[in-house]
Amino acid sequence: xxxxxxxxxxxxxxxxxxxxxxxxxxxxxxxxxxxxxxxxxxxxxxxxxxxxxxxxxxxxxxxxxxxxxxxxxxxxxxxxxxxxxxxxxxxxxxxxxxxxxxxxxxxxxxxxxxxxxxxxxxxxxxxxxxxxxxxxxxxxxxxxxxxxxxxxxxxxxxxxxxxxxxxxxxxxxxxxxxxxxxxxxxxxxxxxxxx
Amino acid sequence: xxxxxxxxxxxxxxxxxxxxxxxxxxxxxxxxxxxxxxxxxxxxxxxxxxxxxxxxxxxxxxxxxxxxxxxxxxxxxxxxxxxxxxxxxxxxxxxxxxxxxxxxxxxxxxxxxxxxxxxxxxxxxxxxxxxxxxxxxxxxxxxxxxxxxxxxxxxxxxxxxxxxxxxxxxxxxxxxxxxxxxxxxxxxxxxxxxxxxxxxxxxxxxxxxxxxxxxxxxxxxxxxxxxxxxxxxxxxxxxxxxxxxxxxxxxxxxxxxxxxxxxxxxxxxxxxxxxxxxxxxxxxxxxxxxxxxxxxxxxxxxxxxxxxxxxxxxxxxxxxxxxxxxxxxxxxxxxxxxxxxxxxxxxxxxxxxxxxxxxxxxxxxxxxxxxxxxxxxxxxxxxxx
Numbered sequence: 047x048x049x050x051x052x053x054x055x056x057x058x059x060x061x062x063x064x065x066x067x068x069x070x071x072x073x074x075x076x077x078x079x080x081x082x083x084x085x086x087x088x089x090x091x092x093x094x095x096x097x098x099x100x101x102x103x104x105x106x107x108x109x110x111x112x113x114x115x116x117x118x119x120x121x122x123x124x125x126x127x128x129x130x131x132x133x134x135x136x137x138x139x140x141x142x143x144x145x146x147x148x149x150x151x152x153x154x155x156x157x158x159x160x161x162x163x164x165x166x167x168x169x170x171x172x173x174x175x176x177x178x179x180x181x182x183x184x185x186x187x188x189x190x191x192x193x194x195x196x197x198x199x200x201x202x203x204x205x206x207x208x209x210x211x212x213x214x215x216x217x218x219x220x221x222x223x224x225x226x227x228x229x230x231x232x233x234x235x236x237x238x239x240x241x
Numbered sequence: 242x243x244x245x246x247x248x249x250x251x252x253x254x255x256x257x258x259x260x261x262x263x264x265x266x267x268x269x270x271x272x273x274x275x276x277x278x279x280x281x282x283x284x285x286x287x288x289x290x291x292x293x294x295x296x297x298x299x300x301x302x303x304x305x306x307x308x309x310x311x312x313x314x315x316x317x318x319x320x321x322x323x324x325x326x327x328x329x330x331x332x333x334x335x336x337x338x339x340x341x342x343x344x345x346x347x348x349x350x351x352x353x354x355x356x357x358x359x360x361x362x363x364x365x366x367x368x369x370x371x372x373x374x375x376x377x378x379x380x381x382x383x384x385x386x387x388x389x390x391x392x393x394x395x396x397x398x399x400x401x402x403x404x405x406x407x408x409x410x411x412x413x414x415x416x417x418x419x420x421x422x423x424x425x426x427x428x429x430x431x432x433x434x435x436x437x438x439x440x441x442x443x444x445x446x447x448x449x450x451x452x453x454x455x456x457x458x459x460x461x462x463x464x465x466x467x468x469x470x471x472x473x474x475x476x477x478x479x480x481x482x483x484x485x486x487x488x489x490x491x492x493x494x495x496x497x498x499x500x501x502x503x504x505x506x507x508x509x510x511x512x513x514x515x516x517x518x519x520x521x522x523x524x525x526x527x528x529x530x531x532x533x534x535x536x537x538x539x540x541x542x543x544x545x546x547x548x549x550x551x552x553x554x555x556x557x558x559x560x561x562x563x564x565x566x567x568x569x570x571x572x573x574x575x576x577x578x579x580x581x582x583x584x585x586x587x588x589x590x591x592x593x594x595x596x597x598x599x600x601x602x603x604x605x606x607x608x609x610x611x612x613x614x615x616x617x618x619x620x621x622x623x624x625x626x
Contacts (some may be wrong), residue, residue: 099487129480137353137382142418146355149421152305158425161486163419164384165353166615170485175614179494181478182617183390184383188365188606198379202394208399211478211501 058196059220072206075200077207080214083114086229096171097162100158102136106218107232110170115216115234122214128236129180129212130169133199133219137165140222172216180212187219195219195233207239214238246247247503263400267462267469267626270335270455271566272327275553276448277313280578285570288549289599293577295433295446298352301417306424310433311415314450317348317534321360324349324412325367327334329509331453331577332372332406339373345455346378346404348395350387350411350558351458354418357382364410372410378552381540382558385519385613386478387411388452389468389621393476395456415467419557420447434583435555437520437548438527438590445521448554454563469626471569474508474606477501477562481616488612493505493534495610495618499537502608502620510537513544513622515577515602519612521555522582528589530612545604547580561611561619568609568623575603 057184072079085093093106112130115223122128141162148155161167165184173182183206187198203215220232273280276294277287287294294312303309332342347368351357362382368374373466379394381387388411390471429444436442441582441606462469479501481494488494503510516534520527538544549567556563577600607623 050614099269100418115303127479134353134382135358137357139355142354145418145422149417155421155425157425157427160422160428160612163422163426164614166384166613168509168615169617170481170483170615173480173482174484177482179392179480179482179497180617181476181619182383182613183386186351186353186361186380186382188361188377188380202379203623205394205397206569211392214496 070236071197071200073240075204076240077200077204077237078240080120080238081115081118083111083118084233085111085232093099098158099144099162100116100156101144102138102140102162103230104220105162106142106223107216108110108132108168111232112216112218115236116176119236126213127180129183129208129215130173130180131183131184131215131217132165132169132198133187133196134165134221135187135218136221137186138181141216161191174241190221193233195232195235203237243438249557256312256617263469264402265459266396266399266456266473267456268466268471268473268569269457269469270331270435271470271569272330272453273563273566274323274327274442275563281566281570284553284567288552288578289550289568289576290617291581293552293581294433294448295477298415299622300415303335303420307431308419308433308564309427310445310446312446313415318414320412320414321363321367323415324364324410325371325449325467327453328374328408329372329417335455337455341406343375343425345374345406345408346398347374347376347408348379348381348391348560348581349377349411349560350381350391352409352419352558353382378383383613383617385557385560386611386617386619387558389565389611389619390402390478392562392565392621393619395479396473396476399458401509404454406454406457408453409562410452411562412559413559414449416446417446418590423447427539433550435522435580436584437518437522437551437580438581438587438592438594440585442524442527442585443549444523445550445555448556449455450556450559450563452559452566454562454565470571471625473621473624474624475502475506475622476620477505478619481618483616486614487527490529490617492536494616495530495533495612496536499608499610502622504535506606506622508606513606513608514602515607516546517564517607517609518546519610521550526612531590531592544595545577545595545600547578548576551581564609564611565621568607572607572623572625577604
């Protein structure tokens, strides 16, 4: 039995807004964790570029953390529908900046930027590679967190599972570095409703 | 999910089949600002007559673009201000008292760009100050299904008894960055008309839209004597699992989204009399959507179909909420809108399109579907209140 009060609590409890990397926020949201991954794992960790995407450092780290997490998943039940939910307050600032600068300066906008001009694109890349057929959702959390998956993303994933269009949710939280040269960070968790 | 306690009620069975214990969801307020003008009447008049709102863009220079047209309102409205006004108007139409608005949650759909943080902060302040709402609950950025995803979440929250009332708002105003990048991607119609499902279609045209909708449980609406505009009977979402931006050719992701929506409502495809399609005028995507609709509804005798993007343009993150409003109005007024810009049949898009003039008919249930990059699909099923 799943206690939906846990989902309500995760949405409303200010204390739960502090994102952490331990399992307590997942349990508070009524979720069990099937797999976890982080990027970078070390200071020299690399997210390989993704064919068809240019300029952006956002897309490679989202794709890489998703791959790592899915590679650690247990064998899914037959027919399981896996949703992908991306939470990013800043989004892909590299792409947005490149579009804005090209337009402002009257330069030709690189056509490939069209395909990466919204955060769904990288999720389509992951879903296509891994055959994930659950819902595709992107949210912009109201508060940027320094680490882990924000509670807001967990409550969104919990609602999606509870409502029944997905059996599992791959939750990804990703933020690019704010300062020039500052590395971004991404966290992923594959979750299901707690038994 | 089995045996869940929701609002004091035991919900048994899967969500799709276990709808009996859920709260019915109704629409009690809508505010629309679109390229067709201000208000639902201007929108209903334009889509029922099939009068396109496309004009040469005046907001910025388009001389280096393949098209100069969009469904643009006069001047340069400010997105944050327009969203606050839309939420205010929708709450006003729903006749919410301040104490009732104070209990509502606000879900917002916006384009993910360099301005989003400032717009969200402005809207959060504005709705608290002018509408008595407690701020913003969540912001959705999933492209052309952002607003319909928000509506589905709102419905889930209400039907589960987690919240009695949720306001969904979405906004996109045509601006040079998206216009420029859609032009670079050759997505814009070169002939200045959006021609969904038509032969010789060449792409989409962008359009302004700022929309807000008040959703609440039928019980809460009834308790305060509100008269619902329509009922949100079902919702569903599914992914293609196929490609970065191309839809899966057989439309199977959209099929599953529609089936989920019908399943939640407990109705079969034959109960649907109208579909507000996603079709943008894209050669590939329109054909995939037509295949999905034929799969669900059969090859002949399916519901009336139109894509009103042919009139109000594509409002990106706000498009699904604008089309939800169109669908609610179609059910309420029993007027099925026109698929404008049609030049003739395309064998890959064989559907019962509403052409030339509106159909005056009670559709029973009406479905509005949306698809986005990443293979995201949503379906919202609207019924008479």
